[in-house]
Amino acid sequence: MKLCSPLLLCLAAALSSAYVITHHHHHHDNMWTKLILTHHWPNTFCSMEHCKSNISYWTLHGLWPDKGIDCNSSWHFNSSQIQDLLPDMKKSWPDLLKPTSDEFWKYEWHKHGTCAAKADSLNSQHKYFNKALDLYHKVDLDSTLQKFNITPSEDYYKLSQIEEAIEKFYNVKPKIQCAHKSRGDEVQVLGQIEICFDPDFTLIDCERHFTKDDISKGHGDHLMDVDRPSGFMVCQHDMPVYYPPLSKKTYQ
Numbered sequence: 001m002k003l004c005s006p007l008l009l010c011l012a013a014a015l016s017s018a019y020v021i022t023h024h025h026h027h028h029d030n031m032w033t034k035l036i037l038t039h040h041w042p043n044t045f046c047s048m049e050h051c052k053s054n055i056s057y058w059t060l061h062g063l064w065p066d067k068g069i070d071c072n073s074s075w076h077f078n079s080s081q082i083q084d085l086l087p088d089m090k091k092s093w094p095d096l097l098k099p100t101s102d103e104f105w106k107y108e109w110h111k112h113g114t115c116a117a118k119a120d121s122l123n124s125q126h127k128y129f130n131k132a133l134d135l136y137h138k139v140d141l142d143s144t145l146q147k148f149n150i151t152p153s154e155d156y157y158k159l160s161q162i163e164e165a166i167e168k169f170y171n172v173k174p175k176i177q178c179a180h181k182s183r184g185d186e187v188q189v190l191g192q193i194e195i196c197f198d199p200d201f202t203l204i205d206c207e208r209h210f211t212k213d214d215i216s217k218g219h220g221d222h223l224m225d226v227d228r229p230s231g232f233m234v235c236q237h238d239m240p241v242y243y244p245p246l247s248k249k250t251y252q
Contacts, residue, residue: 031118032065034204035197036175037135042096043152043244044191048179048232051097056152056246058141060093061192062108063132068115075114077106081125088133105129119199131201139195144169152245156187159235162243170195175206178235190243191232 038061042053079102082089095104113128122128148165150157159176166174174195178188196206235241 030067031199032067032115033199034066034206035116035135035199035201036062036064036066036206037132037139037195037197038062038064038192039136039139039141039195040192041190041243042094043246044179044189045096047189047244048191049097053096054246055094055096058193059096060132060136062112063116063128063135064112065116065118068118069111071115071118073110073114075110075117077102077109078125079105082129085126085129085133089129092133092136093129121199121201135195135197135201139170141193141195150243152243154245156240156242157190159237159239159241162190162241166193166195170203172196172203173205173207176235177232178241180233180236187240187242188235190235190241 039058040061042055042059045051046053079086082105089105093105095101098104109125109128113122113125116122116128117124122131145151145162145165147169148161150162150165162176163174166172166176172195174193176190177192177194179191180188194206196204198204
């Protein structure tokens with residue numbers, strides 16, 4: 001038996017190592033590598049979704065990891081766990097469709113939060129919502145756009161003006177999305193702006209610029225995003241951008 005002992009120990013060690021390597025590799029494959037802090041412009045959102053809003057600042061749509069959807073259906077949303085965050089949530093991350101409801105946050109938690117929670121830094125409802133609010137306030141998109149004189153206006157902007165303002169200030173490339181059917185085909189309406197972070201919450205480019213060659217080869221499929229309200233697409237460079245101000249006639 002003494003002769004077998006080292007062999008058994010070696011075998012046990014080998015099996016243990018194999019398990020650790022396999023387990024680690026499996027975990028790594030499913031781990032997200034990018035967080036997308038998504039802002040939407042309430043006026044544009046409500047013109048598409050037939051809601052009313054008197055909010056004149058960019059609000060949070062969500063904090064989305066780039067991998068996974070509905071990662072844990074048994075991990076139910078519980079607003080009592082984020083009670084201290086609710087005043088800020090209602091202001092910064094409002095449900096534009098049902099202002100008195102927590103359905104929007106529940107939806108975002110189940111769809112995206114449970115996947116973000118694979119990271120230790122976001123592994124509770126409080127950590128997830130608190131970090132989203134923290135990043136939102138640090139980015140402070142409204143102030144940045146205002147610094148570059150990009151404000152809601154009846155005059156149109158070039159997409160490059162908005163892109164350059166964000167790139168100059170944050171030193172990363174955003175992803176900017178528009179509604180394309182609100183004023184016919186001659187103009188696109190600014191609707192959503194994504195700012196991206198790595199797992200350490202450092203700003204990174206949201207995506208590289210795709211060429212026509214990339215798209216023809218099928219690499220640009222995600223330019224048409226399915227995780228958006230109907231009508232939002234990546235803004236086009238050859239079309240003017242309308243950044244709609246609050247209309248006094250529409251919003252009393």
